[in-house]
Amino acid sequence: MSSLLRTLNEKGIALYRDYLEALRGGEQRKPPLELLTDPWCSARLPLEIALEVRDFPNKLAMGRYLNEALRLLPHAQVERQVGLWSWLTLFYFDQVCPVNRHGRRAPGPHYRYILDLDFRRFNRHLLLGPYYACKLHGESAALLLYGPVHQTNQFFIELSSRQALFANRGVIEAAAILYYDPRTGRAKRGAGANDKPGTLRRFIDVVQQLDLTHDLFSMRGGDVVALLPGEFDPWREKAKEQRSFLRKLFKKE
Amino acid sequence: MIRRFNFTGRRKIPRSRLNILLYAAPDGTPAFDAVLDLGSLALPPDARIHVEAYRRAYLRRFACGTVAQPRWPRGQALDGLDALSFVLFRVKVVDGRGRILAVADRILPRRSEEEEAGKRYLLPVEFADLGNAIWRLDLDGEWPSLLLNSRIDPIREIARADESFRALVYPEVVRQILHHIVIVEDHTDPDTDPDDWMSLWLRFALSLMGRKALPPSGQDEQVVLDKGRWIDDAVDAFCASQRVVERFVQHHQADD
Numbered sequence: 001m002s003s004l005l006r007t008l009n010e011k012g013i014a015l016y017r018d019y020l021e022a023l024r025g026g027e028q029r030k031p032p033l034e035l036l037t038d039p040w041c042s043a044r045l046p047l048e049i050a051l052e053v054r055d056f057p058n059k060l061a062m063g064r065y066l067n068e069a070l071r072l073l074p075h076a077q078v079e080r081q082v083g084l085w086s087w088l089t090l091f092y093f094d095q096v097c098p099v100n101r102h103g104r105r106a107p108g109p110h111y112r113y114i115l116d117l118d119f120r121r122f123n124r125h126l127l128l129g130p131y132y133a134c135k136l137h138g139e140s141a142a143l144l145l146y147g148p149v150h151q152t153n154q155f156f157i158e159l160s161s162r163q164a165l166f167a168n169r170g171v172i173e174a175a176a177i178l179y180y181d182p183r184t185g186r187a188k189r190g191a192g193a194n195d196k197p198g199t200l201r202r203f204i205d206v207v208q209q210l211d212l213t214h215d216l217f218s219m220r221g222g223d224v225v226a227l228l229p230g231e232f233d234p235w236r237e238k239a240k241e242q243r244s245f246l247r248k249l250f251k252k253e
Numbered sequence: 254m255i256r257r258f259n260f261t262g263r264r265k266i267p268r269s270r271l272n273i274l275l276y277a278a279p280d281g282t283p284a285f286d287a288v289l290d291l292g293s294l295a296l297p298p299d300a301r302i303h304v305e306a307y308r309r310a311y312l313r314r315f316a317c318g319t320v321a322q323p324r325w326p327r328g329q330a331l332d333g334l335d336a337l338s339f340v341l342f343r344v345k346v347v348d349g350r351g352r353i354l355a356v357a358d359r360i361l362p363r364r365s366e367e368e369e370a371g372k373r374y375l376l377p378v379e380f381a382d383l384g385n386a387i388w389r390l391d392l393d394g395e396w397p398s399l400l401l402n403s404r405i406d407p408i409r410e411i412a413r414a415d416e417s418f419r420a421l422v423y424p425e426v427v428r429q430i431l432h433h434i435v436i437v438e439d440h441t442d443p444d445t446d447p448d449d450w451m452s453l454w455l456r457f458a459l460s461l462m463g464r465k466a467l468p469p470s471g472q473d474e475q476v477v478l479d480k481g482r483w484i485d486d487a488v489d490a491f492c493a494s495q496r497v498v499e500r501f502v503q504h505h506q507a508d509d
Contacts, residue, residue, distance in 0.1 A: 214352055
């Protein structure tokens with residue numbers, strides 16, 4: 001099934017918000033999908049953009065798809081459109097708020113569905129976040145976007161809440177080199193552990209220090225990794241092993 | 254006193270050498286011109302210059318050539334930014350290995366509007382969905398800002414002209430900001446970095462009070478009490494300068 005992308009107006013957003021609140025209050029109603037096409041609650045866009053209902057295995061796939069679908073809309077015009085992103089989460093409601101094993105939908109905070117322009121919650125929107133991460137980082141966003149669409153992983157939360165790091169290609173690529181395991185499609189074991197040398201929190205602390213002395217924006221991920229101190233050696237070693245494993249694998253194929 | 258280390262010997266570009274002008278382009282998009290005088294900083298001619306415009310989730314970066322052959326932005330659009338948005342700038346001069354040789358950060362651009370604009374941007378106002386709250390002071394970003402609830406339709410007008418709002422909210426805003434600066438951050442010297450927002454606010458408070466006495470420094474119980482009194486005096490001076498009580502009373506008498 002495909003539909004033309006629209007944008008919820010204020011009334012549509014208010015009704016969608018009411019629905020989320022009702023779910024949170026324990027009511028189990030069907031998603032108000034009629035808002036998507038109701039001319040009193042939503043409006044057409046100047047461009048006709050067709051979207052398909054499909055299952056996305058993870059947020060990276062969703063982010064890729066949205067970047068492809070929205071490619072004709074200038075990013076600057078898209079990124080702050082509360083109505084458009086709210087329409088999108090309602091359209092993909094089964095993905096962003098699936099029925100759980102108890103047969104209920106349990107929505108998280110509003111900002112995951114209705115775009116909140118407050119910078120602390122902006123990137124936490126369940127569809128804008130993956131879209132934006134993919135736009136900025138392409139395949140290097142894999143570390144930020146592993147896991148199902150309705151869940152936000154720790155790497156995304158920690159890195160996207162620091163805009164100077166989140167917007168920096170070299171830094172995100174470096175994090176992916178160190179902590180992403182392409183064999184499992186997830187973060188390496190222990191990479192998110194608290195207060196251990198060389199793990200994510202330390203990476204953030206050290207990179208924020210390096211940001212004062214180096215223009216990390218002009219560096220590639222490998223250059224950033226090379227700047228990191230000795231405590232990151234075990235992760236550097238794992239990354240090296242991984243690269244040689246992948247090289248061998250591709251040679252065989 | 255705040256101690257700062259500078260192991261790599263990067264230089265600070267004096268703000269007097271920077272001239273960044275922000276204005277609205279004919280289509281309403283914010284745009285800027287930048288000219289920097291790097292002449293006497295003795296930087297390598299092949300070092301690259303980058304100008305960054307930023308504010309919270311917003312960041313745009315512009316390559317501006319090299320020290321020997323700069324290409325200063327003129328009419329550079331800041332796409333994705335609202336016309337009235339608050340934005341700061343950062344300038345970096347970088348060597349071939351990515352090391353920062355010279356930097357200037359948290360630069361407030363000049364505005365093409367009247368000189369009053371400089372005063373207004375001591376406290377930028379932003380609009381966000383604050384749920385059931387009317388306003389909130391945000392001290393987490395690079396610059397403090399007053400958040401107003403975008404769910405309230407005429408909030409912009411209320412904040413600008415409603416005497417009750419002005420009388421009840423702004424003195425509390427001043428109090429919270431000074432509390433953060435003087436007590437939480439123990440920043441009591443307005444000359445530490447003259448262009449830093451905390452220094453600007455301290456100077457603003459001192460100018461209101463019409464005296465030179467800085468708040469005491471330290472975290473001892475007595476010192477914190479003295480700081481609290483200094484903040485009370487500053488808020489009182491702010492209220493006096495704005496004739497808060499008089500205007501509030503007049504407004505309510507007019508209502509009766």
